[in-house]
Amino acid sequence: MKKKYQIREAVQEFGIDEQRVVHYIRNEWIAPVEPARLDEEDIARARLIVDLQEVFGVNDEAVPIILHLLDQLYSWQSVKH
Amino acid sequence: MDPYVTLGVSRTATQNEIKAAYRKLAKKLHPDLNPGNKVAEKQFKDVSAAYEILEDPVKRAKFDHGESEPDQGGARQGPSKQGPFYYETQRGGGGRYTQSFDEDLFKNFGDLFGRARAEPQEDLRVYRMEVDFKDAVLGAEREVTLPEGRKLQIKIPPGVESGQKLRLKGFGEIELHVRESPVFHRNGRDIEIEIPVSLSEAILGAEIRVPTVDGAVLLKIPPSSNSGTRLRIRGKGVGASGLRGDEIVTLTVVLPETTDADLRDKIAEWSLTHSYNPREKLENTS
Numbered sequence: 001m002k003k004k005y006q007i008r009e010a011v012q013e014f015g016i017d018e019q020r021v022v023h024y025i026r027n028e029w030i031a032p033v034e035p036a037r038l039d040e041e042d043i044a045r046a047r048l049i050v051d052l053q054e055v056f057g058v059n060d061e062a063v064p065i066i067l068h069l070l071d072q073l074y075s076w077q078s079v080k081h
Numbered sequence: 082m083d084p085y086v087t088l089g090v091s092r093t094a095t096q097n098e099i100k101a102a103y104r105k106l107a108k109k110l111h112p113d114l115n116p117g118n119k120v121a122e123k124q125f126k127d128v129s130a131a132y133e134i135l136e137d138p139v140k141r142a143k144f145d146h147g148e149s150e151p152d153q154g155g156a157r158q159g160p161s162k163q164g165p166f167y168y169e170t171q172r173g174g175g176g177r178y179t180q181s182f183d184e185d186l187f188k189n190f191g192d193l194f195g196r197a198r199a200e201p202q203e204d205l206r207v208y209r210m211e212v213d214f215k216d217a218v219l220g221a222e223r224e225v226t227l228p229e230g231r232k233l234q235i236k237i238p239p240g241v242e243s244g245q246k247l248r249l250k251g252f253g254e255i256e257l258h259v260r261e262s263p264v265f266h267r268n269g270r271d272i273e274i275e276i277p278v279s280l281s282e283a284i285l286g287a288e289i290r291v292p293t294v295d296g297a298v299l300l301k302i303p304p305s306s307n308s309g310t311r312l313r314i315r316g317k318g319v320g321a322s323g324l325r326g327d328e329i330v331t332l333t334v335v336l337p338e339t340t341d342a343d344l345r346d347k348i349a350e351w352s353l354t355h356s357y358n359p360r361e362k363l364e365n366t367s
Contacts, residue, residue, distance in 0.1 A: 014164060033177070033234075041170040041177055048113050048167040055107045067178075074116060074171040075179035 004037040016046055024049055029063060084131030084144065092145070096136070103132040116168035180248065206253035207246070210235070214262035217241050218272065218294050218319045227252070239321045240270070264292060270326025271318045275333055278302060283334040293317040293328050300330060308334045 011018045021038070024030045029049055030042045038046070045067075052058040052066060085092055088102045110125040112118070134140045171179045210225060220239030226232050235247065235255065246254045266273045276291055286304035290297045295317060302312070310332045318326025337344070358364075 031178075040165065041167075044165050044167040044170045045178060047164070051107070051111060051113075055104050055111075057104070070113060070168075071171070071179045074168055074176065 004034070004039050005043065007036055007038065010038045010043055010046075014043055014047065016043070016050060020050065021046055027060075027064070029067060082127065082131070084134045087127050087131035088135065090135075094135075096138075099132070099135045103128060103136070107132075112166045113168045116172065122166075177250075208253065208255045210255050210257055212237060212241065212257050212259050214260050214265060215294050217257070217259040218267070220321065225255070239325075240319045242267075265294065267319060268329070270320055272326070272328045273331065274328060275331050276300075277333050277335040278306070280334060280336060283307065283332065291328075291330055302332065306332055306334075308332060 005013065007018060007021050010016060010021065021030075024046055025032065025036075030038070030045050032038050032042050048070075049063060049067070052063060058066060085094070088099060088106065090099055090102045094102070106128045107125065108114075110121045110128060112122040112125055115121040134144050170176050208225075208227065210223075212223075213221075215221075216223070216237055218239065220241075221237045223235050223237060224232055225235050233249065233252070235249075237247070237257070241247075241257050241259065243257060243259045246256050248254055264274055272294065274292070276289070278287070278289065281287075282289065282302055283306050284304065286306070287302045288299050289302060291300040291314070293314060298314060298317070300312060300314060306312075312330045312332070314328040314330065316325050317328035320326055
């Protein structure tokens with residue numbers, strides 16, 4: 001089984017803000033399989049959202065659209081390979 | 082590595098200029114926007130490492146005085162510390178978040194690309210699941226109980242069809258069976274429905290309530306709408322929000338159950354001066 005992190009552990013190890021993580025889960029931008037237990041995918045996705053907001057200046061409205069498009073892109077790539 | 086050169090800023094650049102330069106480069110080079118592009122990824126790491134030095138006045142001053150060589154470790158730099166980029170967790174069809182798209186893509190393009198998924202042969206059991214017509218159209222999340230008593234949250238992507246399978250990591254597959262609807266019929270991304278209208282509604286026009294999978298909506302029937310007239314309600318068809326097909330309404334003109342004397346007499350009178358032959362085309366072709 002892949003390693004899972006409590007939100008607090010994820011916050012410590014990856015330096016993501018706890019309130020952000022909670023906000024992301026509430027908005028269903030990340031959807032942990034078990035409640036409040038993040039796996040590698042959830043953490044990587046949360047960090048991408050942090051970059052989108054902090055570096056790219058994306059607002060809350062646009063975050064789900066960008067995630068949706070990226071997920072489609074990645075799934076396309078995995079089909080082509 | 083000179084962080085000033087990497088970010089393309091002068092040694093006297095303000096913090097705001099540095100931030101702006103970093104953001105501009107990061108937008109272009111971010112690995113999640115350039116999945117698999119190793120050159121961009123390397124540049125992004127360099128740019129992030131450079132920014133980490135210059136954004137921090139203490140580190141910047143140290144560098145300016147030649148006190149420390151910035152480390153160029155392979156680990157991801159920048160605001161967050163280590164671990165894979167998001168795209169790396171999703172590639173090869175290995176990610177949860179991209180899986181819902183796989184079903185659609187598999188259906189539409191699987192043959193084209195002759196996809197050979199190197200799926201590890203895990204315990205491949207096939208379960209069966211009944212899906213409501215509406216859930217299949219709009220997508221839904223449902224809890225299912227496996228025969229062995231285990232409960233699972235299943236995400237049904239919008240637009241699934243009977244026979245489609247959802248992969249469940251570690252459990253096997255679920256084959257979906259979509260229940261028919263007594264009123265709606267699916268035709269690709271559109272939903273078709275037949276709506277009866279009265280004689281007067283057909284002739285004079287009307288605004289009537291029409292069911293859709295999202296609930297009833299008002300539909301304008303233009304005057305002189307014959308049986309077979311097709312009207313389109315945009316965005317009430319199959320698919321994810323924003324990408325949905327339409328609902329196609331086909332009208333059927335229905336006479337009153339009993340024809341009263343009033344109607345009979347008026348029509349008789351009308352037909353004396355207004356005869357028409359709806360079978361004209363038929364007769365001409367035979």
